Amino acid sequence: MSLAPLRALGTMEELPKDYLDNLFATNLYPLWPSLRAVLPPHKPTAKTLPTLWEYQDVRPLLMKAGELTPMEKAERRVLVLSNPGHGLANMQATPVMYLGLQLIMPGELAPNHRHTPNAVRIIVEGEGAFTGVNGERCPMERGDLILTPSGRWHEHGHDGKSPVTWLDVLDLPLILGLEASYLEEGHDVKSAPLPASTSQYSAAGLAPAPLFERVQNTHPLIRFPWARTKAGLQQLAAADPGIKAVQMAYVNPENGADCFPTISFSAIMLRPGETLNIPERSPAAVFHIVEGSGSVEIRGQKFDWKEADTFCSPGFSTISLKNASATAPAYMIVADESPVHKKLGLYEVRN
Numbered sequence: 001m002s003l004a005p006l007r008a009l010g011t012m013e014e015l016p017k018d019y020l021d022n023l024f025a026t027n028l029y030p031l032w033p034s035l036r037a038v039l040p041p042h043k044p045t046a047k048t049l050p051t052l053w054e055y056q057d058v059r060p061l062l063m064k065a066g067e068l069t070p071m072e073k074a075e076r077r078v079l080v081l082s083n084p085g086h087g088l089a090n091m092q093a094t095p096v097m098y099l100g101l102q103l104i105m106p107g108e109l110a111p112n113h114r115h116t117p118n119a120v121r122i123i124v125e126g127e128g129a130f131t132g133v134n135g136e137r138c139p140m141e142r143g144d145l146i147l148t149p150s151g152r153w154h155e156h157g158h159d160g161k162s163p164v165t166w167l168d169v170l171d172l173p174l175i176l177g178l179e180a181s182y183l184e185e186g187h188d189v190k191s192a193p194l195p196a197s198t199s200q201y202s203a204a205g206l207a208p209a210p211l212f213e214r215v216q217n218t219h220p221l222i223r224f225p226w227a228r229t230k231a232g233l234q235q236l237a238a239a240d241p242g243i244k245a246v247q248m249a250y251v252n253p254e255n256g257a258d259c260f261p262t263i264s265f266s267a268i269m270l271r272p273g274e275t276l277n278i279p280e281r282s283p284a285a286v287f288h289i290v291e292g293s294g295s296v297e298i299r300g301q302k303f304d305w306k307e308a309d310t311f312c313s314p315g316f317s318t319i320s321l322k323n324a325s326a327t328a329p330a331y332m333i334v335a336d337e338s339p340v341h342k343k344l345g346l347y348e349v350r351n
């Protein structure tokens, strides 16, 4: 497709200073000098830069935070994976997503609270910690994905012996932009071992229905254990060797919808030696490596990744994922902003 060049528009410099001063004093601003910036031709301008955070770089700094700042002074001890394209202090990885690596030490309790942004925890390291979500006690094991949806009380505790870390994925930048972000604090009550949603939804295609009543709950399943996800991916790969990607979505088991209205989550298994080319899609995405090693090319930038690393891609990027191993699969969890794009009618797949 040949695209006609756009005409050059007037600039701020062409306008008389006293005229501009009068505009500003009246809380006015001329559109035409900025029109091309807010409505660029053919493709959005992304502030989001392809960025890799290597866990081996983050981990010592996170452990140091554990020495420097007690839980009472942190509430949540987190180092935010900030995208330099947005400015580090803005604490966002992509337009919609905030990422943080959180540390909890043995015996600590990150107190109960709730807030309007949705959050997911992807467990990176350690054993013995738990997240309580509205009283449901969710063990935190490597690779698990745990939802703490908007408005649900949640706390994190640790009965184990070594540090536990996890990746937080929140829709905080979007909710902040909507001026709808706030928090409430609750009582420091350790979660009681109430019935686990993981047990209620233990088999695919089966949902609890006591006396023929189905669950009326926007988030019926809170914890997605990694062992189950990994087994599902392996079975999918074995059942359909020709499948174009071994990828499974984390969904609401009652209705098949995305877990959150803003961010969708899925897991990918890269088969041994596989290169997976993801087409250019409008939403930004985040990838967290659960197992394996390989490389990724995003907008011509190449990164090597391995277990526990995290990287992000701006929207409208072609992404090529390569498994470095010819003998072992690699596994990753993907978060992407497609629910927002679909609801707003912005979702595009090109080429």
Ligand SMILES: [Fe+2]
Pocket: 113, 114, 115, 119, 154
């Ligand atoms: Fe929280």
